[in-house]
Amino acid sequence: RRSSDLFLKDKRESERLAFVQEKYDQQFRGQCEELRSILSKKHLEQVCLDRLDQLHQKDEMAVEKRAFDDMYARLWEQDMLEKAAREEREARDLHERNHGVWKS
Numbered sequence: 001r002r003s004s005d006l007f008l009k010d011k012r013e014s015e016r017l018a019f020v021q022e023k024y025d026q027q028f029r030g031q032c033e034e035l036r037s038i039l040s041k042k043h044l045e046q047v048c049l050d051r052l053d054q055l056h057q058k059d060e061m062a063v064e065k066r067a068f069d070d071m072y073a074r075l076w077e078q079d080m081l082e083k084a085a086r087e088e089r090e091a092r093d094l095h096e097r098n099h100g101v102w103k104s
Contacts (some may be wrong), residue, residue, distance in 0.1 A: 028034055
């Protein structure tokens with residue numbers, strides 16, 4: 001039991017020290033103007049890179065959408081042409097059948 005108590009005590013102490021160190025680091029970063037300036041520039045660069053990436057993705061999506069829309073427009077036009085050709089063929093066949101009936 002004593003070893004587990006010592007282990008827990010050591011663990012709590014190391015967690016406390018890590019917490020204190022993190023707070024010192026935060027304080028240093030907050031009070032060091034040069035570091036704040038560098039971190040701010042890095043953050044701004046990252047934001048700009050992320051925005052550029054978003055714009056590229058948006059452009060790619062627009063290109064894909066145009067290709068998709070064009071494909072459906074071609075399919076619709078092809079379907080309309082086939083339908084018109086079929087209707088014309090059916091009308092001609094009907095005319096020929098009707099014409100043939102009158103000849104007989």
